[in-house]
Amino acid sequence: MGKYILKRCVYIVVVFLIVSFMMYMLYNLIPSDPARAELEPLRKDLKPDEYLMRYEALRAEMGLDDPLIIRYLRWMGLWTDTDGKTFNGLLQGNFGYSNFYKTDVVSTIISPMSNTIFINIFSTIAALGITIPLGIFCAVHKNGKFDQSTQVVTMLGYSIPIYIIALVFMFLFCVVWRIFPVMGMKTAGATYAPGSWEEFTDMLYHIALPVIVMTFGSLGGMTRYVRSAMIEALSMDYIRTARAKGLREKVVIYSHAWRNALLPIITSILGWFLGIFGGSVVIENTFSLSGMGKLYWIGLNNNDFELVLAIQMFYSIVSLVGALLIDISYGLVDPRVRVDK
Amino acid sequence: MASNKKEFFLVRWFKRLVVGRKEVVDIMHEEQLQTPFKTMLKKFLKKKTVIFALTMFLLIFAMVLIGPKYWVLDLSEQDSTLINLPPGYNMMSIPDSMKGKVSDIAAGGTYGLGIDTDGHIHTWGTTRITEKIDLADIPEEVRQAKIVKLAAGSDHAVALAEDGQLYVWGNTRLQQGNFTSEMKKDQKDGWNITQLEASTQFSAVVTDEGNLYMWGNKNQSDINVNKKYQGKIAKVALTANHYVALLNDGSVVYAGSKAKGNPLSSQPKEMKGKTIVDIASTSSAVAALTDDGQVFVWGNTVRGEEKIPEFTSPVKNIYGGRYHFTAVLEDNSVVSWGNNKYKQTDVPSALANGEKEIVGMYVGNHQNYALTGDGEVITWGLKGFLLGTDDLGRDMLTRIVNGGAVTMTVGAISVVIATIIGVLLGGLAGYFGGKVDILIMRIAEIVGGLPFIPFAMILSAVIGSRLDSNQKMYLIMVVLGVLSWTGTCRLVRAQILAQREMEYVTAAKAMGIKEVTIVFRHILPNVMALLLVDMTLSFATCMLTESTLSYLGFGIPLPQPTWGNLLDGANNSVVIQQYWWRWVFPAAIFGMCTICINMIGDGLRDAVDPKSNER
Numbered sequence: 001m002g003k004y005i006l007k008r009c010v011y012i013v014v015v016f017l018i019v020s021f022m023m024y025m026l027y028n029l030i031p032s033d034p035a036r037a038e039l040e041p042l043r044k045d046l047k048p049d050e051y052l053m054r055y056e057a058l059r060a061e062m063g064l065d066d067p068l069i070i071r072y073l074r075w076m077g078l079w080t081d082t083d084g085k086t087f088n089g090l091l092q093g094n095f096g097y098s099n100f101y102k103t104d105v106v107s108t109i110i111s112p113m114s115n116t117i118f119i120n121i122f123s124t125i126a127a128l129g130i131t132i133p134l135g136i137f138c139a140v141h142k143n144g145k146f147d148q149s150t151q152v153v154t155m156l157g158y159s160i161p162i163y164i165i166a167l168v169f170m171f172l173f174c175v176v177w178r179i180f181p182v183m184g185m186k187t188a189g190a191t192y193a194p195g196s197w198e199e200f201t202d203m204l205y206h207i208a209l210p211v212i213v214m215t216f217g218s219l220g221g222m223t224r225y226v227r228s229a230m231i232e233a234l235s236m237d238y239i240r241t242a243r244a245k246g247l248r249e250k251v252v253i254y255s256h257a258w259r260n261a262l263l264p265i266i267t268s269i270l271g272w273f274l275g276i277f278g279g280s281v282v283i284e285n286t287f288s289l290s291g292m293g294k295l296y297w298i299g300l301n302n303n304d305f306e307l308v309l310a311i312q313m314f315y316s317i318v319s320l321v322g323a324l325l326i327d328i329s330y331g332l333v334d335p336r337v338r339v340d341k
Numbered sequence: 342m343a344s345n346k347k348e349f350f351l352v353r354w355f356k357r358l359v360v361g362r363k364e365v366v367d368i369m370h371e372e373q374l375q376t377p378f379k380t381m382l383k384k385f386l387k388k389k390t391v392i393f394a395l396t397m398f399l400l401i402f403a404m405v406l407i408g409p410k411y412w413v414l415d416l417s418e419q420d421s422t423l424i425n426l427p428p429g430y431n432m433m434s435i436p437d438s439m440k441g442k443v444s445d446i447a448a449g450g451t452y453g454l455g456i457d458t459d460g461h462i463h464t465w466g467t468t469r470i471t472e473k474i475d476l477a478d479i480p481e482e483v484r485q486a487k488i489v490k491l492a493a494g495s496d497h498a499v500a501l502a503e504d505g506q507l508y509v510w511g512n513t514r515l516q517q518g519n520f521t522s523e524m525k526k527d528q529k530d531g532w533n534i535t536q537l538e539a540s541t542q543f544s545a546v547v548t549d550e551g552n553l554y555m556w557g558n559k560n561q562s563d564i565n566v567n568k569k570y571q572g573k574i575a576k577v578a579l580t581a582n583h584y585v586a587l588l589n590d591g592s593v594v595y596a597g598s599k600a601k602g603n604p605l606s607s608q609p610k611e612m613k614g615k616t617i618v619d620i621a622s623t624s625s626a627v628a629a630l631t632d633d634g635q636v637f638v639w640g641n642t643v644r645g646e647e648k649i650p651e652f653t654s655p656v657k658n659i660y661g662g663r664y665h666f667t668a669v670l671e672d673n674s675v676v677s678w679g680n681n682k683y684k685q686t687d688v689p690s691a692l693a694n695g696e697k698e699i700v701g702m703y704v705g706n707h708q709n710y711a712l713t714g715d716g717e718v719i720t721w722g723l724k725g726f727l728l729g730t731d732d733l734g735r736d737m738l739t740r741i742v743n744g745g746a747v748t749m750t751v752g753a754i755s756v757v758i759a760t761i762i763g764v765l766l767g768g769l770a771g772y773f774g775g776k777v778d779i780l781i782m783r784i785a786e787i788v789g790g791l792p793f794i795p796f797a798m799i800l801s802a803v804i805g806s807r808l809d810s811n812q813k814m815y816l817i818m819v820v821l822g823v824l825s826w827t828g829t830c831r832l833v834r835a836q837i838l839a840q841r842e843m844e845y846v847t848a849a850k851a852m853g854i855k856e857v858t859i860v861f862r863h864i865l866p867n868v869m870a871l872l873l874v875d876m877t878l879s880f881a882t883c884m885l886t887e888s889t890l891s892y893l894g895f896g897i898p899l900p901q902p903t904w905g906n907l908l909d910g911a912n913n914s915v916v917i918q919q920y921w922w923r924w925v926f927p928a929a930i931f932g933m934c935t936i937c938i939n940m941i942g943d944g945l946r947d948a949v950d951p952k953s954n955e956r
Contacts, residue, residue, distance in 0.1 A: 015787055026803050155943075159936040161885050163892050164928040167911060175918045182914045281794050282889055286912045296795055297893065300802045312799060319790040 001331070008327065012320045017076075019316050020090075024072045027305050035059045090313070096306030100299065105310045109295065113314075115185065116280055116291035119207050123214035131219055132265075135226025140253060142231060150223065157220025166213045166286045173209055180209040183288035210287045214280070218272060225268045229261040236260070262333050266326055352392050381870065384948040391944035398937040401930065405749055408742035416900045422450035422495060422663065422706055423726075423734035425920050430725040432466040433708050439463045441716045447539075448662075448705025449493030452476060460487035462500065466725075470496045472919060476511045483508045493705060494539035494557075501537050507546070515542050515558040524554040540579035547574055551589060553596070563597040570596045578622035578661065580605065580640070585627050591616035593629050605640045612637045621661035621704075623679065628666050630659050636668065644680035652676060660704035662722070667704045673697065675711060683707040683723035692719060729922035732910070741927055744902035745934070751818050751897070752884035756876055758822025759883070763829025764865070764872070770830070771837030772860040781830070789827035794889060797824060801895040810901045817896055821883050832875055836868040870949040877942035881935045888931065904931040 035058040043051060059065055063074060063081075073079035075096075077089025088094050095105040138147040157165075174182045181187075185206050192199035233239070234257045242252045281293030288294070292311055299307040386392060432451055435443070442458040452466035454476070462483065468476040476498050486502035493499075497511035497518075505528060509518035520528075527548065536547040543557025543564045553574045555564040562582040574596070576587040583605055586596040595606035605627055612629065619630040626640035626647070634655030638647045644664040654672040661667075665679030665686050674695030677686035685707050691697055698714030707723035728737040770781040800820045805813050837860065840846065849859050888905030890896030897903050904927055911917065911924040 015783075019787065019791070023799075026799065029803055030806070155936060155939060156932075159881065159939045160928075160932040161889055161892075161905075161935075163889065163908060163912075164932055167908065167917065167924050167928060170912065170914070171917050171921075175914055182917075183912075281798070282893065285893060293795075296798070300798055300895070308799060312795065315792045315795055319792060323786070323790055 001328075005324075005328065008324050012324060015320060016316060020076065020313060021072055023309060023312050023316075024075060025068065027309055028068060028071075030303070030305060033064075035062055035064055095310040098299075098304055098307040100302040100304040100307065105307050108307065109292070109310065109314075112291050112295045115289065116284070116293065119211060119214070119283075119289070119291060120280065122207070122211045123218070126211060126215040127218045127222060128269075130215065131222035132226055134219075135223045136230055136253065136258065138223070138227045139230030139234060147227075154220040154223045157216060157218075158224075159220075161282075162213065162217040163282050163286055165217050166210075166283065169209060169213050169216070170286075173212075181206055183286075185289055207289065210283050210289060214283055222268070222272060226261070226265055229264045230257060232264075233257040233261040259333070263330065266329055266333060269326070351396070352386075352389075355392070356386055381948045385944055388944055388947075390940060394937040394940035394944070397933060398941060401745070401934050401937070402749070405742060405745035409746050412736070412739040412742050414739055414743040414902070418733075418735050420734035423730050425732055425923070426451055426467055426726055426730040426734075428725075428727060428729040428737075428922050429467075430727070432723060432725045433710070433720040434465055434724075435710075435718055435720075436463050436465055440718070443701070443712055443716065443718055445489070445491050446701070446703040446710045446712070446718070447491040447493035447498070448703055448708045448710060449476070449498070450495050450706050452493070453708065453710070454491050454493050454498055456488050456491055460489065460503070462488055462491070470512055474512050478510070480508065480510050483510065490534065490537045492537045492539035492544060494544060495541045497539065497542065497544070497557075499537060499539050499544045501534055501546075505532055505534065509544070512542075515560075517542055517544065517557045519556055521554060521556050524556065527552060527554070536576055538577060538579050540584075541581050543579075545577050545579060545584065547577055551575065553577055553586060555584070563599045565598040567596050567598065570594060576620060578620040578627055580622045580627065581624040585620060585622070587617055587620045587629075591618070591632070593617050593620055593627075607639060609637050609639050619659050621659040621666060623661045623665065624663045626661075628659050628661060630656050630668075634671075636666075638666070646679045648678055650676055650678050658702065660702050660709075662704045662709070663706045665704075665707075667702065667709055669699050669702050670695070673699050675699065675702070677709065677721075685709065685722040687721055689719055689721055728926045729920075731907075731923055732920075737907075737922060737926055740902040740907060741904075741930060744904050744907050744927070745930070747814065747897060747901065748884050748887055748904040748931075751814060751821070751887045751903070752880050754818045755821035755825070755883045755887070756880045758819065759826040759879060760829055760872065760876055762822065763826035764833050766826070767830035767833025768837060768860045768865065771834035772841065772856060772864075778834070782834070785827040785830050788824060791824075793824060793886065794893075797821065797886065797890055798893065798895045800824075801890060805895075810898055814897050814901075817887060817890065821886055825879060825883065825886070828879065829872070829875055832871065833865075833868060836871060837864055840864045840867055874942055874946045874949055877938060877945055881938040881942065884931075884938075885935060904934075 035055060039051065039055055039058060042054070046054065063071060066074075070079055073089075074081060075089050077087050077091035077094070079089075080086065081088045093106070095109070097103075098105050098108050101108045134150065138150050141147050170182060173180045186199070186202050187206075190202065192202065234253075236257075239252060239257055242256045243249075247256075280291060281296060283289070284291040284293040285297055292314070296308060296311045299305070299311065433453065435446075435453065435455060439455050439457045443455060444458045444460075445456045447454045449466075452464060452468045455463045455465075457463065462479055464477045464479070470476060474496070483500055483502075486500075486504075486506065486508070488500045489503050490501040491498070494511070494517070497509055497513060500508045502508065507520065507528075511517070524546075532552075533549040534546050535549050536545075538545045541558075541562060543555060543559075543562050545553060545555045545564075547553050551572045551574050553566050553571065555566060557564060559565075564584070570586060570588065573588045573590070574586045575589050577584050577596075578587075583595070583597060583599070583603065585593055585605055587593050593608065593612075595603060600606045604625075608629075612631070615631040615633070615635070617629045618632050621628045621630075623640075623644075623646050626638055626642045628636055628638045628646070630636055634652070636649050636652075636656055636659060638649060640646075646664065646666060652668070652670055653674065654670045656668045657671050659666055659668045662679070662685055665677055665681070667675060667677040667686075667688075669675055672695045675688045675692040677688050679686060681687065688709075692699070692711055697711075697717075697719070699711055700714055701710075701712035703710040703712070709720060709722045711719045713719060726736050726738065728741065730736055731740065766781050766785070770778040797820050801813070801817065804820075805816050808816060841864070846859060846863065849863050854863070884904075887896055888903060888908075891903045891905030892908055894906075894909065896905055899906055899909070907927040908924055916923055
């Protein structure tokens with residue numbers, strides 16, 4: 001197992017390098033000249049040849065004339081910086097400088113990232129807590145009235161884009177019933193002591209609707225998946241054997257069928273987990289929450305590509321590590337699966 | 342068969358069209374006669390929900406396919422008088438209580454005001470200007486007074502009572518209700534108003550002594566009156582922000598203070614020396630009628646106002662709307678010309694032929710009201726919008742239909758791209774196995790593993806920054822295609838791995854057929870049915886992704902509509918609550934469309950894969 005994980009980690013590193021290089025190349029397609037941008041305010045005060053000299057010097061200092069691969073390695077932290085001695089890149093914790101926020105990328109990312117993770121954890125727990133029992137119930141009572149109506153509702157859930165669901169929920173909860181605020185992360189103008197209970201509850205109150213919408217949006221696919229995996233498992237011969245042995249129906253369903261149905265479900269959770277990160281771009285924009293998705297959107301809209309690149313790297317790492325975790329949990333759930341062969 | 346009679350006739354007809362006439366045969370016989378394809382189709386068409394979804398989808402598809410020819414999209418379309426109108430066709434529906442006793446009508450931007458012969462005011466159309474201001478809320482003092490004349494501006498209404506008192510209601514925040522001191526003085530002396538007019542946030546009255554008084558919002562409009570014309574003015578014609586006056590001596594002047602360089606002050610040369618008897622105005626042009634029945638038009642005539650038709654008899658009076666003119670001739674026939682976008686110039690044939698006697702003609706914005714001798718009011722022009730308008734005054738129906746065409750085209754083409762890539766790579770991986778397989782599946786894993794929407798966003802932003810709307814549409818197709826082939830690839834690979842072991846492949850191999858040919862000519866047709874299911878389902882997914890990208894502003898840019906960017910800007914409580922038609926209709930039709938496609942896809946899968954039927 002240890003050897004397998006090690007192998008996968010090497011694989012992750014290689015893939016990460018490839019993906020990040022591709023992203024870096026993409027980023028370099030944008031016509032931009034940071035040296036010129038930095039010198040622009042001084043342009044009027046300098047003579048043309050002096051300006052040109054300063055410009056060339058700045059380009060050399062920034063390393064803009066070096067080949068793409070060297071610039072990439074430098075950005076990654078695998079090549080010495082322009083001074084030839086120190087390493088200063090992603091691996092050293094330097095994620096770049098945000099042109100839009102005028103600070104280090106790291107400090108701009110921290111608070112949105114915690115918000116996004118906070119929201120996603122809530123909706124993940126809620127969605128799994130609803131979909132798994134619902135899927136099992138539908139599979140056990142296959143083709144019943146409840147099952148059929150659930151099929152229709154889940155069909156709505158995955159056919160309708162998440163922003164339309166968000167609009168409908170906004171209309172119901174914010175306009176008609178006036179339960180939740182339309183947007184934002186906290187009550188406007190309110191000041192709470194940092195870390196206080198009031199601040200926490202206020203935030204909960206504001207993210208409640210986004211979490212409900214995200215949960216509802218992810219219900220459809222997951223419920224159907226759990227249901228079909230359970231039906232598949234329930235149709236197996238060993239279920240008939242278990243029933244013939246006179247086991248209680250609960251044991252048959254939860255111990256025999258469910259554990260076998262888990263396997264395909266775990267695979268789909270990966271895709272769904274990533275979908276949450278992607279989907280949060282839409283949700284955070286619609287509800288004006290300051291999360292990673294919103295930050296990504298702002299960065300792209302303001303050509304702040306160092307910020308965008310850093311977030312993109314975050315997404316890539318989440319997906320790669322997620323894949324590894326899923327593969328490992330495969331082995332844990334089902335002893336028959338030998339991932340390390 | 343008996344069960345056949347219960348089915349809806351369309352369903353029966355559709356079945357007969359594709360499956361053929363059903364003949365009574367025993368089950369064994371029937372099974373033998375059918376090809377697998379026919380069996381699938383029969384199974385597919387057996388479910389009522391699937392038939393329903395298919396019909397709905399075909400209807401939407403037909404609407405989107407044919408619709409753009411009828412509801413032609415004009416990307417530069419914009420009309421400040423038609424902003425955020427609710428759905429409905431009530432803009433020219435005169436209330437029953439007023440029918441038969443109409444004495445005056447004033448046509449405003451989206452509403453109408455009328456006085457009956459008792460002096461009471463009636464309103465119709467969209468009278469709500471903002472959340473608070475509604476022109477239908479007529480002040481009590483106006484209700485009590487006996488009103489003789491009415492004028493409707495863009496957001497305010499003016500009424501003249503029998504005793505010479507003026508009333509203003511509606512939006513009065515920009516001085517629409519502040520009368521000038523000269524007016525008040527003249528009113529005290531007892532005035533006799535011959536003309537009452539209102540336009541964009543300003544109003545005008547002309548008295549029988551030839552005095553013109555104007556009041557309202559001075560910031561946008563030139564509403565000063567040159568002193569030297571005072572006392573000689575017979576009539577005024579108000580454009581959106583200016584006016585011209587007809588003097589008692591039969592000449593037309595620009596009587597305001599901004600005459601220099603104004604297109605309204607450069608009158609046609611042929612008109613010089615002629616006596617003018619009537620004037621009328623659109624939002625930017627003026628028409629004048631000479632005593633010998635000739636009509637001249639000048640000003641800013643970009644919408645066809647200058648294309649004066651041939652008149653069959655001398656013109657009696659002329660009237661102006663926002664972009665069109667209407668003229669009543671001596672023989673009682675009515676002619677309209679100018680912009681015909683809302684059918685403002687399609688005069689009903691009874692009026693065009695002069696069959697009715699015309700006592701009053703009221704023209705405003707895009708509406709025409711003709712009052713005939715027998716008390717009937719005949720209308721033509723803009724009635725309203727079936728699905729309302731958006732924040733730039735554009736028809737939602739046109740935008741939904743055209744947006745659907747874009748979204749569906751993008752979805753279909755990106756599915757085709759994704760399928761081609763997926764089938765090629767999946768076929769290669771599945772058949773050759775080994776290193777090719779590992780390499781391709783690793784690539785698929787990476788591409789499929791990346792979070793889709795952020796990745797598509799960055800591609801669209803980086804590559805698309807220098808592209809125009811059309812090129813961006815192609816870019817989105819390619820981006821979606823290139824990012825969503827992995828599912829198809831995996832499906833084809835798995836199918837081929839299973840099919841490779843079949844006897845017919847062994848037979849083909851024994852005959853010495855090339856491996857590539859075996860994959861694409863022998864195995865692929867067997868995978869076709871499943872591929873079709875996959876394509877249907879990913880068609881819906883691609884449409885969803887396109888619309889999500891457009892909603893976020895990284896897809897197809899405005900003003901080109903798509904089902905995604907129609908909802909852009911709808912996520913605030915004002916739009917959600919007050920302008921519900923701006924998000925409900927696009928959301929409903931789009932949701933309906935994707936639901937139908939998914940239902941068709943599910944039905945197809947049930948028909949193709951008998952095992953899934955049991956689930």
